[in-house]
Amino acid sequence: MIENIRLAFQGIWGHKLRSVLTMLGIIIGIAAIITIVSTIKGTNEQIKENLIGAGNNVVTVQLNQDGYPYDMSWQGIPQGVRVITEETRREIEDLRGVERASLYTHRSYAEMVYYQDTQFNGEVCGIDEHYLSVYGYQIRSGRGFTQKDYEDMRKVALVDPGAVKTLFGGEDPVGKSIELQGEVFTVVGVAALSEEFAPTIQNMNDYWLYADTSAGTVYIPGTVWPAAYQFDEPQNVAIKVTDTDAMASAGKDAAELLTASQIANTESTFDYRSQDMLEQAQQLQSMSQSTNVQLIWIASISLLVGGIGVMNIMLVSVTERTAEIGLKKAIGAKKRRIRLQFLTEAAVLTSLGGIIGVLSGVGLAQLISGMMQIPVAISAGAILIAVVFSMLIGVVFGLLPAMKAANLNPIDALRRE
Amino acid sequence: MAILELQNICKDYMQGKEPVRVLKNVSLSVEKGEYIAIMGPSGSGKTTLMNIIGCLDVPTSGSYVLDGADLQDLSDDALADIRNRHIGFVFQSFHLLPKMTALDNVALPLLYGGVPLKERKRRAAEALEAVGLSDRAEFYPNQLSGGQCQRVAIARAMVGKPDILLADEPTGALDTRAGSQIMEIFRGLNDSGMTILMITHEPSIAACADKTYHILDGELHTAGVPGRGGSEDEAE
Ligand SMILES: Nc1ncnc2c1ncn2[C@@H]1O[C@H](COP(=O)(O)OP(=O)(O)OP(=O)(O)O)[C@@H](O)[C@H]1O
Ligand SMILES: [Mg+2]
Numbered sequence: 001m002i003e004n005i006r007l008a009f010q011g012i013w014g015h016k017l018r019s020v021l022t023m024l025g026i027i028i029g030i031a032a033i034i035t036i037v038s039t040i041k042g043t044n045e046q047i048k049e050n051l052i053g054a055g056n057n058v059v060t061v062q063l064n065q066d067g068y069p070y071d072m073s074w075q076g077i078p079q080g081v082r083v084i085t086e087e088t089r090r091e092i093e094d095l096r097g098v099e100r101a102s103l104y105t106h107r108s109y110a111e112m113v114y115y116q117d118t119q120f121n122g123e124v125c126g127i128d129e130h131y132l133s134v135y136g137y138q139i140r141s142g143r144g145f146t147q148k149d150y151e152d153m154r155k156v157a158l159v160d161p162g163a164v165k166t167l168f169g170g171e172d173p174v175g176k177s178i179e180l181q182g183e184v185f186t187v188v189g190v191a192a193l194s195e196e197f198a199p200t201i202q203n204m205n206d207y208w209l210y211a212d213t214s215a216g217t218v219y220i221p222g223t224v225w226p227a228a229y230q231f232d233e234p235q236n237v238a239i240k241v242t243d244t245d246a247m248a249s250a251g252k253d254a255a256e257l258l259t260a261s262q263i264a265n266t267e268s269t270f271d272y273r274s275q276d277m278l279e280q281a282q283q284l285q286s287m288s289q290s291t292n293v294q295l296i297w298i299a300s301i302s303l304l305v306g307g308i309g310v311m312n313i314m315l316v317s318v319t320e321r322t323a324e325i326g327l328k329k330a331i332g333a334k335k336r337r338i339r340l341q342f343l344t345e346a347a348v349l350t351s352l353g354g355i356i357g358v359l360s361g362v363g364l365a366q367l368i369s370g371m372m373q374i375p376v377a378i379s380a381g382a383i384l385i386a387v388v389f390s391m392l393i394g395v396v397f398g399l400l401p402a403m404k405a406a407n408l409n410p411i412d413a414l415r416r417e
Numbered sequence: 418m419a420i421l422e423l424q425n426i427c428k429d430y431m432q433g434k435e436p437v438r439v440l441k442n443v444s445l446s447v448e449k450g451e452y453i454a455i456m457g458p459s460g461s462g463k464t465t466l467m468n469i470i471g472c473l474d475v476p477t478s479g480s481y482v483l484d485g486a487d488l489q490d491l492s493d494d495a496l497a498d499i500r501n502r503h504i505g506f507v508f509q510s511f512h513l514l515p516k517m518t519a520l521d522n523v524a525l526p527l528l529y530g531g532v533p534l535k536e537r538k539r540r541a542a543e544a545l546e547a548v549g550l551s552d553r554a555e556f557y558p559n560q561l562s563g564g565q566c567q568r569v570a571i572a573r574a575m576v577g578k579p580d581i582l583l584a585d586e587p588t589g590a591l592d593t594r595a596g597s598q599i600m601e602i603f604r605g606l607n608d609s610g611m612t613i614l615m616i617t618h619e620p621s622i623a624a625c626a627d628k629t630y631h632i633l634d635g636e637l638h639t640a641g642v643p644g645r646g647g648s649e650d651e652a653e
Contacts, residue, residue: 003528010516327512330473331573332501332529334494410473414512 004341008348011317022313023353025306026393030354030386032299034361037382039368040292042375057099057244058135059251061237061258064273071108072233080264081234088261092237095253097246102130103235105225113218114179115167122163122215124180126225126235132191134240142174142189149188150223157185161192162216178218181228185220234262237272251275303390306353307397314346314401318408325405326413335406342405346398347391354390358383419482420449420580420612421470426479428465439465440476441635447614449580452607454623455616457632463616464585466632470614471504471583472496484580501529505574507584511566513558513573519545520554523572530577544572548602564595571602575611582606584615588622600625 012019063070063081070078084103092101105126113120125131132144140161149156157180159173168176173187220228222235237258241250251274258272318325325338362378369376428440439462447453457463468474469481472488481488484503491499500506505526513522524541532540545554548568558566567587574582584603588596600622607613607627615626623629631638 014516323512324514327514328525328529329497330471330500330506330512331526332497332577334497334529336494337529411468414473414508 001340001344004344005348007341008345011345012349012352018313019349019352022309023306023349023356025302025309026350026353026390027306027357027360029299029301029303029306030357030390031361031364032302033296034358034378034382034386035364035368036292036295036299038361038365038376038378039374041377041379041382042365042369045377046375057241057247059239059241059247059254059274061239061251061254061272061274063234063236064271066269067273069273069275070270072106072230077230077233078270080268081270082262082264083232084235084237084258084262088258089237091261092239092254092257095250095257097241097243097250098239098254099242100130100134100240101254102134102238102240103128103222104131104238105222105229105233105235107229110180110218112179112181113167115173115176118167118169120163120167120178120216120218122166123217125217125219126222126229127219128222131219131238134238135193137191137193140190140192141172142187144189144191145219145221150221153223153227154221155183155185155224155227156188156221158189158191158219159187160217160219161190163218164190164216166216167218180218180220183228191219248274303393307350307393310346310350310394311397311400314342314398315404317345318342318401318405321405322408322413325408326410329408329410330414338408339402339406342402343395343398346401347394350394350397351387351391354387357390358386361386418449419446420484421445421447422480422482423470424480424482426466426469426476426481428462428469428474429477439635440469443479443635443637445630445637447581447612449612450607450610452603452613452625452627453615454626454629455614455632456618456620456623456629459618461632462635463632466637467583467585467614467616470581471506472500497529501526501577503580505577505579505582507567507570507574507582507587509586509589511558511563511570511590513566513569515558518555518557519550519561519569519572522558522569523576526573526577540576541572544576545569547575547605548572562595564591564598567591567595567599568602571599571606575606580612582611582613584613586616586618588617588619596622 063078065075065078072078089101089103092098107124110120110122110124113122113124127145129145129147129150132138137160139158142158144158145156148154157178159167164170164173167173167178174189176187178185178187225233237254239250239254241247255272255274262272263270328338362383365376365378368374423443423445426440426443426445427438429436429438431437443466455463455466465474469476472483475488483499486499488496488499506512513519514525517525520538520541523544524537527537527540542551542554545551548571550565550568550572553561553565553569558569561569567590571582571587574584582603587603588599591599596619603613603615604625613626615622617623
């Protein structure tokens, strides 16, 4: 077998130009597939990262009415929905895949927030002591909320960089006073996503996804919320899961638990639902995938054509080497051995084509990513499959020529000279 | 004991739709250690007979027993095995593989016989030495003269220690000097016990054998039959 492989290389080396031309179809096909697969994978990973925040792995469970998120900015206190207790929060933390759970109240559009004469049009959140760590927020300047802030219901606030920009015009907000629902709050710090969790904004789609937070957010202690807004307002839950794949199941489990424990009336139009970013990511991914699957089909046709080319050249090679085959059979080579020799040659030829194709594909993918700012992810699995597949092409399309060689009649083969 | 026994061998070839009988009731018995020459005009069926004896072809009718074994109805692979173990071929045009060295060419039948690599190399070197080409072991066929090529081919034919050496005009492509070198080697092989069947056009070459047969128009005639000495062949 090793001898066969050596002979095959010798044969390929002996006809360099012919071998390269023969391999061309395979090279182009494999290169195209590797390029496409690498860019699909890169794009998918980026979509996933963007949507779910690069591994911050947070799923939110919100109160819904008739299947739509319930917004207390417009719709007021929901009837028959209880406030979530610390005990229930602990129960959620005990669910499988849940690392930490945080309760928060929320206004997506806060009208009555001012700094001096500037009106704020971002979001306001009333948060508990788990919130910042669940979302991976860090205090950039000033301080965070302390135990005392919660216990004494101090009117303190944190702002995010968006709010620093829109509300304070970029000035340092620490120590400044803002007016919120007529109450005066003191800004004690700036909270921001830590670098590693910052989402990448690469295109309009991403921008649209993150644009709504760009007006910024003001955070106040959850215990102070009733003073500014309403009493007994049911909270939302932000859940940090142990890993990305647990998001969907943990979100569903928590939503079921909350629906069962918080909603008094089973006939209610209210329920809790998890906002599954992963699902959205997968939808986007499958969209980009379906277009690329078509491209892979086209590349496969190139492989088919390449395979037929290999078969053609192998048939020529069998005819050329009739005397060699005849002699070998005359001195005792069995059919199996002749067959194996030609199959090996075809397989080595196409495997070589596959390897060259993989290398050009990887190079091409890198080039595309450099030129068009598309991320690429080269997968070892795809490379392995490509090489094995090209070898299989050699075996399949080498079969007919190999059979032809093995069945040559030694006398006819020796007579020709 | 007869090493090979042909009885009423007939061979037909299709010439268009008509079958043409190329060998007609050929019967031949060869003893172990015999050295036989077969002569005959061109197209008389010498190569056809040789192919049948060499198990490269099968007769249309008649029986062929080689070393006590009837060769009827054997598969291609079984015949390949018999060729490998019992028969050494020497062809007029050498049929060496151009991309292999002399040594590798000689070792090839041993590869098909399942001999391990080291042993193959050793025995091939031995065979090359026997034909006086030890110093050309690493040469490629296109670096060798015709006579040297034929000696490599003989080394290849004898390396597996076959029972019978079949030579189809082994000196046909060589000059007299190279031809007589080949004949010396054949003589030596025959002296050491190998059975040799050789086809030739040249009476001087046939004279090296112990016994000469003639084929005329597909019929085999033993020595003493008119035409002995091959003068007709030369007249042709
Ligand atoms: N495959 C074949 N198909 C049809 N006819 C064939 C075939 N092989 C040989 N013949 C015919 O059989 C006859 C004998 O051929 P063969 O090769 O045995 O002659 P030969 O005695 O070896 O001649 P030469 O001395 O020229 O080599 C010829 O007439 C040839 O045309
Ligand atoms: Mg002939």
